[in-house]
Amino acid sequence: MTTRASAATRWMIGIGLAGLLLVAYFLLPILSPFVVGFIIAYLFSPLVTRLDRHGISRTWGTSLIFLVGALLLLVGLIALIPVLIEQTARLVRVFPQLLDIVQQRVIPWVNQTVGVELHVGQLRDLLVKHGEAIGKMLADGLSNVSATGAAVFVAVMNLLLIPVIAFYLLRDWPRVVERVEEMLPRHRVVTVVELARESDRMLGNFLRGQLAVMIANGVTYSIGLTLIGLNTGVAIGLFAGLVSFVPYLGTITGVALALIAMYIQADSLWPLLLVLGVFGLGQVLETVAWQPRLVGNEIGMHPVAVIFAVMAGGQLFGFFGILLALPVSAVLIVLGKHALESYQQSRYYRADNEPALPPGDDRAGD
Structure with a gap:
C-alpha cells in the first residue's frame, strides 16, 4: 500500500512539474522581466549578504547597490552615448561605400580572374529589390505597432518592471531560498541542498566572471582599435565585447566589422593587419589573463x-x-x-x- 502511495505521489509531482513547464512555455512573452530580474538578484546577492554581515540591512544594502549602479550607468551613458552615436553613424555610412568597392573592384577582378560574368546592373537590381522588400516589411511592422501601441506598451512595461522585480528579489533572497528549501522532500533535502550549493558556486562564479570578461574585452578592443586609428573603434570594440557572452560570436563579428571599416577608411590592405593584431592580442589576453583570473575553469x-x-x-x-x-x-x-x-x-x-x-x-x- 505504501509503495502504491509513493508511486502515486511521484506521478503527481511529475505531472505538476510538467504542468508548470507548460504554463511557463505559454507565458514566455511576459517572463522576460522576471528572468532578467532574477539574474540581477542572483548576481548581486553575495554582495548584499556581505553588507548585511557588516551591519547594513538587506533593504539598505539593496538600495545602495541600485543607487551606485544607477549612477555608474548614468555616467557611462553621458560619457559614451555621444561617441557611440557619432561612430555608429560613421559605421552605417561604411556599407554603401563597401557596395561601391564591390561594384568597382571586386566584380571586375572576379570577371577577369575567374571568368565568371557578374553584371553590376543585375546585382544592383537584386539589392534594390530585396531592400525594398525589407523596407516594406519594416514599414508594415512599424505601422502595426503604431496602430495598436500594444507592443510598445509591453516593451516599456517590461523595461520598467526589471529593476522593481530585481530589487524585491535581491532584498528577500534568503527568504526566497528558505521557502524553496521548505518545499523539498525531507528525505532528499541534504542531497538537494548540496547539489544546489555546488551549482550555485559554479554558476555564480561563472556568471560574475563572464560579465567581467565581457567588459574587459570591450575595453581592450575599443582601446586597441582606437590606437591604430580606426574612427569607429569604440563602437565596434564595445559591441564585440558585449556580444562575447556568446562564444566566438563577439570575435567573429568584431573582426568582420573592423576589417570592413578599416578598409573603407584607409583604402589599403596593410592596416587590416593591425586590426587582426588587435583582436589577436585581445584573444591572447582573454585566454591568458581574463578567463583564468575572472572565470577560471568553472x-x-x-x-x-x-x-x-x-x-x-x-x-x-x-x-x-x-x-x-x-x-x-x-x-x-x-x-x-x-x-x-x-x-x-x-x-x-x-x-x-x-x-x-x-x-x-x-x-x-x-
Missing part, C-alpha cells in the same frame, strides 16, 4: 560542446536560450556528475561481489 566544457550548447539553446528558446545556454550547462554538469557517481555506486555498475567505491574515486572510471 565549466570546463570542450569547445565543440560549447558551440553545440549555444546552438541548441538558440534553436529551442531563441535569444534567451543563447543567453542561458552555458549557465544551464553548468548546472547540468553538476547534476550529471552526481548522477554518474550514483550510477557507479549502484549494483548495475559494479559486480555483485565488488565493494562500492567512495564518491569521486578515480578507479570508478577505469
Whole structure:
C-alpha cells in the first residue's frame, strides 16, 4: 500500500512539474522581466549578504547597490552615448561605400580572374529589390505597432518592471531560498541542498566572471582599435565585447566589422593587419589573463560542446536560450556528475561481489 502511495505521489509531482513547464512555455512573452530580474538578484546577492554581515540591512544594502549602479550607468551613458552615436553613424555610412568597392573592384577582378560574368546592373537590381522588400516589411511592422501601441506598451512595461522585480528579489533572497528549501522532500533535502550549493558556486562564479570578461574585452578592443586609428573603434570594440557572452560570436563579428571599416577608411590592405593584431592580442589576453583570473575553469566544457550548447539553446528558446545556454550547462554538469557517481555506486555498475567505491574515486572510471 505504501509503495502504491509513493508511486502515486511521484506521478503527481511529475505531472505538476510538467504542468508548470507548460504554463511557463505559454507565458514566455511576459517572463522576460522576471528572468532578467532574477539574474540581477542572483548576481548581486553575495554582495548584499556581505553588507548585511557588516551591519547594513538587506533593504539598505539593496538600495545602495541600485543607487551606485544607477549612477555608474548614468555616467557611462553621458560619457559614451555621444561617441557611440557619432561612430555608429560613421559605421552605417561604411556599407554603401563597401557596395561601391564591390561594384568597382571586386566584380571586375572576379570577371577577369575567374571568368565568371557578374553584371553590376543585375546585382544592383537584386539589392534594390530585396531592400525594398525589407523596407516594406519594416514599414508594415512599424505601422502595426503604431496602430495598436500594444507592443510598445509591453516593451516599456517590461523595461520598467526589471529593476522593481530585481530589487524585491535581491532584498528577500534568503527568504526566497528558505521557502524553496521548505518545499523539498525531507528525505532528499541534504542531497538537494548540496547539489544546489555546488551549482550555485559554479554558476555564480561563472556568471560574475563572464560579465567581467565581457567588459574587459570591450575595453581592450575599443582601446586597441582606437590606437591604430580606426574612427569607429569604440563602437565596434564595445559591441564585440558585449556580444562575447556568446562564444566566438563577439570575435567573429568584431573582426568582420573592423576589417570592413578599416578598409573603407584607409583604402589599403596593410592596416587590416593591425586590426587582426588587435583582436589577436585581445584573444591572447582573454585566454591568458581574463578567463583564468575572472572565470577560471568553472565549466570546463570542450569547445565543440560549447558551440553545440549555444546552438541548441538558440534553436529551442531563441535569444534567451543563447543567453542561458552555458549557465544551464553548468548546472547540468553538476547534476550529471552526481548522477554518474550514483550510477557507479549502484549494483548495475559494479559486480555483485565488488565493494562500492567512495564518491569521486578515480578507479570508478577505469
